[in-house]
Amino acid sequence: MKTFLLSFGLFVAIFSSAGQNLAEIRSAFHLVVLNPDDSKDFHQLVNNVKNPSYTIEAYQAVSEALLAQVVWNPISKLNQVVKYNKMMEKIVDEDPTNIEIRFLRLAIEYNLPSFLGMSTHLEEDAAQIVSNLSNVSEMQVNPMLGKYILSFLEQTDLCTPYQLAQMKRSFGQGVVTAGAE
Incomplete structure (x- = not known):
């Protein structure tokens, strides 16, 4: 015991x-x-x-x-x-479904010089983030992280206005669990 x-x-x-x-x-x-x-x-x-x-x-x-x-x-x-x-x-x-990991890769690749040819996952990562952010309550996404990801995606052309609005609604409806890691 x-x-x-x-x-x-x-x-x-x-x-x-x-x-x-x-x-x-x-x-x-x-x-x-x-x-x-x-x-x-x-x-x-x-x-x-x-x-x-x-x-x-x-x-x-x-x-x-x-x-x-x-x-x-x-x-x-x-x-x-x-x-x-x-x-x-x-x-x-x-x-592969961890949106924080996908976001980190997206953020780095988005900021890499294009001549390196290493920014090959931008659309894939953005799509993975969008599809999983609609289920944020199940994923226990940290609220501040979710807002940071949304803010970053708003500054890029990687998401459609509809996708951004969908993510904002998800966050606005309180589906993100406070204090989750």
């Missing part, structure tokens, strides 16, 4: 810690997008997580792409983006 309680306590601690890490990582991501000079700190933060979930692994991949903004050597920049791309492909294959 002691072993069970100890194991259960450890299980709860690991998962509550993972949620706390994810909240901290999301917050740091928003900040690093505004200040790319913090890319190295963000990279260190996400890579210090032990036993990361697929979502945190996606942020680890994103940190590789963000480092490309602060290195000066063009070869190093390309190497960072290639490393990101390989990591993200694997992560999306493992968790």
Whole structure:
């Protein structure tokens, strides 16, 4: 019985810690997008997580792409983006319906120079996000994340006005569960 309680306590601690890490990582991501000079700190933060979930692994991949903004050597920049791309492909294959992972890939690919030819998933990711955002209550999407995704998609031409209105209605009807990670 002691072993069970100890194991259960450890299980709860690991998962509550993972949620706390994810909240901290999301917050740091928003900040690093505004200040790319913090890319190295963000990279260190996400890579210090032990036993990361697929979502945190996606942020680890994103940190590789963000480092490309602060290195000066063009070869190093390309190497960072290639490393990101390989990591993200694997992560999306493992968790293809996770809209946070799809959003992260979409955000990076949307901002990559087109001559790299690495922005091949924009429509696919936008469609996956749109189709899954209509079921946000079932997916337990973090409310702030949902608003951030919607705001990003509004600034792109990747969604139709109808799709954006549909997503706004989903959020406006309170179907997003507060505090969900």
